[in-house]
Amino acid sequence: xxxxxxxxxxxxxxxxxxxxxxxxxxxxxxxxxxxxxxxxxxxxxxxxxxxxxxxxxxxxxxxxxxxxxxxxxxxxxxxxxxxxxxxxxxxxxxxxxxxxxxxxxxxxxxxxxxxxxxxxxxxxxxxxxxxxxxxxxxxxxxxxxxxxxxxxxxxxxxxxxxxx
Numbered sequence: 001x002x003x004x005x006x007x008x009x010x011x012x013x014x015x016x017x018x019x020x021x022x023x024x025x026x027x028x029x030x031x032x033x034x035x036x037x038x039x040x041x042x043x044x045x046x047x048x049x050x051x052x053x054x055x056x057x058x059x060x061x062x063x064x065x066x067x068x069x070x071x072x073x074x075x076x077x078x079x080x081x082x083x084x085x086x087x088x089x090x091x092x093x094x095x096x097x098x099x100x101x102x103x104x105x106x107x108x109x110x111x112x113x114x115x116x117x118x119x120x121x122x123x124x125x126x127x128x129x130x131x132x133x134x135x136x137x138x139x140x141x142x143x144x145x146x147x148x149x150x151x152x153x154x155x156x157x158x159x160x161x162x163x164x
């Protein structure tokens with residue numbers, strides 16, 4: 001009888017150890033999957049920001065505040081996210097900014113030098129409103145733009161090109 005109790009005790013102990021090991025493995029796998037999903041989302045957002053370049057040189061640009069996977073970004077007429085704008089040097093360029101109809105968040109375009117000197121800024125836009133800024137970049141080679149309220153995600157570069 002004592003031998004049976006000892007055998008049953010060892011079997012229960014072995015089963016509990018197996019269940020504990022399996023539960024730990026599942027917990028670790030869950031953490032790994034959550035981290036992998038987070039890293040994929042961050043990489044996707046970075047690709048959206050880095051792979052958007054407007055190739056055309058123009059004097060009028062339109063940027064619309066939009067949301068992609070919960071992140072605010074600027075989008076141009078060619079569906080490019082946070083595009084690089086190619087402005088003509090020593091020319092009045094127009095940058096139009098627009099908010100989506102049901103967007104209750106405020107947005108404001110700010111154009112700055114790389115050392116954060118503000119050249120121009122739009123009025124605040126929200127709920128389908130829009131504004132335009134007339135901007136002459138002079139001979140500067142490049143600068144940056146961003147949203148006053150979403151500077152980490154709604155941002156891009158301005159390249160200034162010489163008129164041909």
